[in-house]
Amino acid sequence: MAGSSSYWVESEDWHTAGEPFRIVQDIPPGFMPEVQTVNERREKIIQVENHPLDGLRKFLSHEPRGHADMYGGFISPPNDSGAHFGVLFWHKDGFSTACGHGTIALGYWAVSKGLVDAPENGAVDVVIDVPSGRVVATVAVKYGKSIHADFVNVPTYQIAKGLSVAIPSRDANVSVDLAFGGAVFASVNAAQLGLQVRPENANEFIKLQREIKASLGDKATYGSNKLYAMLFFEEENNGQEETGLIIQKSVNVYGDGQIDRSPCGSGTCGRMAILLAEGRLQGENSRLLHHSIIGTTFEAKIVTTSQSPVSDFPACVVRVRGQAFLVAQTRFFINLEDPLSPGFVLR
Numbered sequence: 001m002a003g004s005s006s007y008w009v010e011s012e013d014w015h016t017a018g019e020p021f022r023i024v025q026d027i028p029p030g031f032m033p034e035v036q037t038v039n040e041r042r043e044k045i046i047q048v049e050n051h052p053l054d055g056l057r058k059f060l061s062h063e064p065r066g067h068a069d070m071y072g073g074f075i076s077p078p079n080d081s082g083a084h085f086g087v088l089f090w091h092k093d094g095f096s097t098a099c100g101h102g103t104i105a106l107g108y109w110a111v112s113k114g115l116v117d118a119p120e121n122g123a124v125d126v127v128i129d130v131p132s133g134r135v136v137a138t139v140a141v142k143y144g145k146s147i148h149a150d151f152v153n154v155p156t157y158q159i160a161k162g163l164s165v166a167i168p169s170r171d172a173n174v175s176v177d178l179a180f181g182g183a184v185f186a187s188v189n190a191a192q193l194g195l196q197v198r199p200e201n202a203n204e205f206i207k208l209q210r211e212i213k214a215s216l217g218d219k220a221t222y223g224s225n226k227l228y229a230m231l232f233f234e235e236e237n238n239g240q241e242e243t244g245l246i247i248q249k250s251v252n253v254y255g256d257g258q259i260d261r262s263p264c265g266s267g268t269c270g271r272m273a274i275l276l277a278e279g280r281l282q283g284e285n286s287r288l289l290h291h292s293i294i295g296t297t298f299e300a301k302i303v304t305t306s307q308s309p310v311s312d313f314p315a316c317v318v319r320v321r322g323q324a325f326l327v328a329q330t331r332f333f334i335n336l337e338d339p340l341s342p343g344f345v346l347r
């Protein structure tokens with residue numbers, strides 16, 4: 001039976017704006033569910049107890065092979081011939097539906113592996129089926145080298161505004177906005193908490209994310225999507241907003257207390273949808289320079305707007321530009337006899 005003995009698995013590790021993305025292309029035989037779509041594959045893995053791909057996820061994301069903030073993807077067949085490939089995103093708590101930083105890394109990866117026909121100078125679209133739909137990484141290439149990639153997400157829109165949410169440890173409430181862009185994102189202005197988005201406050205943000213998430217409960221569920229991530233943002237006043245340039249810094253705490261080193265690609269789309277609904281994005285030159293907790297940057301622009309399923313809030317397709325870098329090529333031994341298997345995390 002698949003997954004009953006130890007085996008080796010190869011990965012290629014990238015980072016996008018500091019956030020890890022571990023790519024596994026060769027999935028052990030018999031592990032990938034034989035269903036039509038990437039989303040069905042994700043659901044099957046979640047439904048089946050002790051699914052071998054869930055076991056591999058734990059081995060690769062938990063220590064000693066990973067860490068509490070590890071992220072990666074299993075390459076899967078696409079839904080149909082319209083995409084180059086599919087991907088199952090994963091992290092220490094499970095399989096996610098959307099991941100912008102991973103999509104950017106996959107764009108670079110696909111070009112480096114020759115999976116797409118990239119020009120010496122120009123751009124190439126890498127079309128990827130993910131659980132939330134079909135996304136694109138448009139990779140810009142100069143003298144044969146990838147220089148940046150644009151993650152073009154599924155349509156994103158705000159779904160709730162100004163929810164008053166209790167923080168019991170502070171005996172206070174905060175105002176929370178929600179957006180949907182392939183996953184549910186909460187947005188919290190960090191100024192309400194008297195906290196700056198800085199690495200030394202990471203543990204406090206983790207604590208607050210857990211508390212706010214618990215207080216939100218089902219109020220943050222949209223269709224079959226539960227709350228995925230929470231962006232604590234702050235304004236970086238640059239005096240150029242009237243020219244269409246908005247600068248913000250966010251720490252994204254996703255899953256159960258995981259800190260995103262990047263500004264979060266899909267969460268950046270959520271921030272853009274909220275800025276659009278607030279009337280702060282005017283004209284096609286409007287941009288968000290979105291900094292992360294470690295000071296890396298994504299730059300976001302709206303590609304198109306449309307009507308959303310939630311009245312009062314417009315939908316937008318956003319493109320998020322970022323850079324990815326190769327870190328390692330690794331061969332892991334998935335040792336089922338190791339008493340620490342599949343691994344451990346400290347938070």
Ligand SMILES: O=C(O)[C@H]1NCC[C@@H]1O
Pocket residue numbers: 019071096098099100101102229254260262263264265266267
């Ligand atoms: O960029 C993103 O969208 C992802 N980064 C970690 C959590 C999110 O899925």
